[in-house]
Amino acid sequence: MPSLAQMTGSLHIHNFYIGKLKTNQERLFETDPELAMLLDNMAAVLSEHAMALAEDIADMEGDDT
Numbered sequence: 001m002p003s004l005a006q007m008t009g010s011l012h013i014h015n016f017y018i019g020k021l022k023t024n025q026e027r028l029f030e031t032d033p034e035l036a037m038l039l040d041n042m043a044a045v046l047s048e049h050a051m052a053l054a055e056d057i058a059d060m061e062g063d064d065t
Helices: 004-028 033-064
Strands: none
Touching: 004 033
């Protein structure tokens, strides 16, 4: 099982790439709507993973107290 630090790092990486995907999705919306939609879908999948990671981190932090 990954450590709390590894999970927190993974969450930060997820959030970084979600932001990148959203920025590019907005930029491409007018010129390439299909690609923009694909990027939006990828951001949604990463967001789901980020939420699950955040819940796992909260559980691990709760166990430490």
